[in-house]
Amino acid sequence: MTARPKALQLSLQPTQAVDGSVAVFLYPFKSELMRRKEDNILWALFKGPDDVTTRTIDRAIADAARYWRVSSALDGGSRPDRLRVDYLVLRAQLREAIARRSWIGKLVKIGVSLVPVISFLSAIATLAGTSVPQLWSRMHPSADAVMPxxxxxxxxxxxxxxxxxxxxxxxxxxxxxxxxxxxxxxxxxxxxxxxxxxxxxxxxxxxxxxxxxxxxxxxxxxxxxxxxxxxxxxxxxxxxxxxxxxxxxxxxxxxxxxxxxxxxxxxxxxxxxxxxxxxxxxxxxxxxxxxxxxxxxxxxxxxxxxxxxxxxxxxxxxNDPPPNGVPQPIKLSAAGLQRLQALAISPAASTASGVRPPTALPPLDDGSLGRLPPLPTPLPAPHLLPCPVSRQAHNDLTEPLTSDDQQAAGSRSAQTVRT
Known part of the structure; x- marks a missing residue:
C-alpha cells in the first residue's frame, strides 16, 4: 500500500548568522504531488536579535499563513494573498541582487526609491475605482490569468x-x-x-x-x-x-x-x-x-x-458535425421548393418519378344503388326555449294600447292589405 503523501517543511524559520545578523525564512507547503518553483522566501534580514520586535513577529506569522494558503493545492488562497506572496518573492529576489553588490543592485536601489511614488499612484487609482495591479494585469495578463x-x-x-x-x-x-x-x-x-x-x-x-x-x-x-x-x-x-x-x-x-x-x-x-x-x-x-x-x-x-x-x-x-442517428432539417432553395410542389400536384411528374397516380373508381349503376341501405331518418329539430323578456318589454306587451296606438296600427294594416 502506498504511503500517504507527506507535507514537507511548511514552517517559519528564523536563523542567526555568525556575525549576529538574523534572517527569517518562510517555507511553503510541499508534497509529492505539488510544489512551488522557489524553495523558500527570505522574508527579512536584521542586524541583530534586538531588531526583531513583537510587531515584526506578528507580521511574519501573517505572511507565513498567506504563503501556506497559496502553496496549498486544496486552498490556493485569495487574490490578495497571491499578490502579497508575489510581492514577497520579488522582494527576496531584490535583496539577493543587492547583496551581490553588482550594478543590478544599484538599479534595484533606484527602483526601491520609486516605491512611494507608485504607492501614491495606487491610492489615486483606488479612489478612481481601480488599482495599479489591475491595470497592469489588463495590459499584461499573467500566467495565472490565462484560464485553461x-x-x-x-x-x-x-x-x-x-x-x-x-x-x-x-x-x-x-x-x-x-x-x-x-x-x-x-x-x-x-x-x-x-x-x-x-x-x-x-x-x-x-x-x-x-x-x-x-x-x-x-x-x-x-x-x-x-x-x-x-x-x-x-x-x-x-x-x-x-x-x-x-x-x-x-x-x-x-x-x-x-x-x-x-x-x-x-x-x-x-x-x-x-x-x-x-x-x-x-x-x-x-x-x-x-x-x-x-x-x-x-x-x-x-x-x-x-x-x-x-x-x-x-x-x-x-461548426460541429451533426450527431449520428439524429434527423436533420432539409434546406431547400426557392427553386427546389417549387419543383417539389409541381411534383406533388402533377400526375405526369408522379408517373415519371415512379409513383403511379391514383385510379378513379367507376360510378355505381341503378341496381347497385337500390341495394344500398336507406339513409337514416333525420332527427327532429330541437325544441326552442322561449327567450327571456325583460320586465320593461313585458310591461310594453301587456299594457293596453292607447287610441293613438290603435289608429297607427290600423293604418299600417290597411297599407299592408293594399300592398
Whole structure:
C-alpha cells in the first residue's frame, strides 16, 4: 500500500548568522504531488536579535499563513494573498541582487526609491475605482490569468456509435494536470446505457448522480497505456489513478457564484454536461486521489477571460458535425421548393418519378344503388326555449294600447292589405 503523501517543511524559520545578523525564512507547503518553483522566501534580514520586535513577529506569522494558503493545492488562497506572496518573492529576489553588490543592485536601489511614488499612484487609482495591479494585469495578463480549457465528448456507451470517445481517463488526465487552477470546462458525457445502474468504485469507471453533485470513480489498476489519447504525455504507474482509486466530484453552483458555471445531471435523460469555469482542488489522502470541482468567484480579469472563452466555444460548436442517428432539417432553395410542389400536384411528374397516380373508381349503376341501405331518418329539430323578456318589454306587451296606438296600427294594416 502506498504511503500517504507527506507535507514537507511548511514552517517559519528564523536563523542567526555568525556575525549576529538574523534572517527569517518562510517555507511553503510541499508534497509529492505539488510544489512551488522557489524553495523558500527570505522574508527579512536584521542586524541583530534586538531588531526583531513583537510587531515584526506578528507580521511574519501573517505572511507565513498567506504563503501556506497559496502553496496549498486544496486552498490556493485569495487574490490578495497571491499578490502579497508575489510581492514577497520579488522582494527576496531584490535583496539577493543587492547583496551581490553588482550594478543590478544599484538599479534595484533606484527602483526601491520609486516605491512611494507608485504607492501614491495606487491610492489615486483606488479612489478612481481601480488599482495599479489591475491595470497592469489588463495590459499584461499573467500566467495565472490565462484560464485553461478542458473540452471533450465522452461516452459510457461506445456501442451506440455516437462518435464520442470512450477514453474517460483523458478527462481524468486533463483535470489532474490542472489541479489547483480555475479551468473552463466544455465537457459532455453520454450515460444512456448506465442509467439506473449501481455505483461501483471497484469498476474501471463508474458514476453516481445525486441531486446537486456528480461523482466519477476510476478503479485502481484499471488504467492502461491505451486508455488515454496518444497526444497526452504518459504518466508513471499510479500517478494518474492512485492505489485506492481516483474520484472526480463535481458540485453544483447552488450559491450562484458566477453566471457561466452550469452542471447538467442527466440532461435530457442521456447526458451529463459540465460547462463554465470550475476551481479544481486535489486531495491525496489514504492513497486515494480526490479531485473536487466547484464554482469559483471570479474577479474582473477572470470574468473577462471566461466570457471570451465562452464566446469561442459557442463559435466552435456552430461548426460541429451533426450527431449520428439524429434527423436533420432539409434546406431547400426557392427553386427546389417549387419543383417539389409541381411534383406533388402533377400526375405526369408522379408517373415519371415512379409513383403511379391514383385510379378513379367507376360510378355505381341503378341496381347497385337500390341495394344500398336507406339513409337514416333525420332527427327532429330541437325544441326552442322561449327567450327571456325583460320586465320593461313585458310591461310594453301587456299594457293596453292607447287610441293613438290603435289608429297607427290600423293604418299600417290597411297599407299592408293594399300592398
Amino acid at each position: 480549457v478542458i473540452a471533450g465528448w465522452y461516452t459510457f456507451c461506445p456501442q451506440d456509435g455516437t462518435g464520442a470517445s470512450p477514453k474517460l481517463l483523458d478527462l481524468l488526465y486533463d483535470i489532474r494536470q490542472n489541479a489547483g487552477k480555475v479551468a473552463f470546462f466544455d465537457v459532455q458525457v453520454d450515460v444512456a446505457c448506465v442509467m439506473g445502474t449501481a455505483f461501483d468504485p471497484a469498476a474501471a469507471v463508474s458514476r453516481k448522480a445525486e441531486e446537486r453533485s456528480l461523482t466519477y470513480s476510476f478503479g485502481p489498476g484499471q488504467a492502461g497505456q491505451n486508455d488515454t489519447d496518444g497526444e497526452r504525455p504518459p504518466m508513471k504507474p499510479g500517478q494518474l489513478v492512485a492505489e485506492n482509486g481516483a474520484f472526480v466530484t463535481v458540485l453544483d453552483d447552488r450559491d450562484v457564484r458566477n453566471a457561466l458555471t452550469r452542471l447538467g445531471i442527466n440532461a435530457e435523460g442521456v447526458d451529463a454536461e459540465l460547462y463554465g469555469p470550475y476551481l479544481i482542488k486535489a486531495d491525496g489522502e489514504d492513497a486515494t486521489l480526490t479531485l473536487t470541482l466547484s464554482a469559483p468567484t471570479l474577479d474582473s480579469t477572470m470574468q473577462d477571460a471566461a466570457t471570451a472563452i465562452a464566446a469561442q466555444r459557442r463559435a466552435a460548436h456552430e
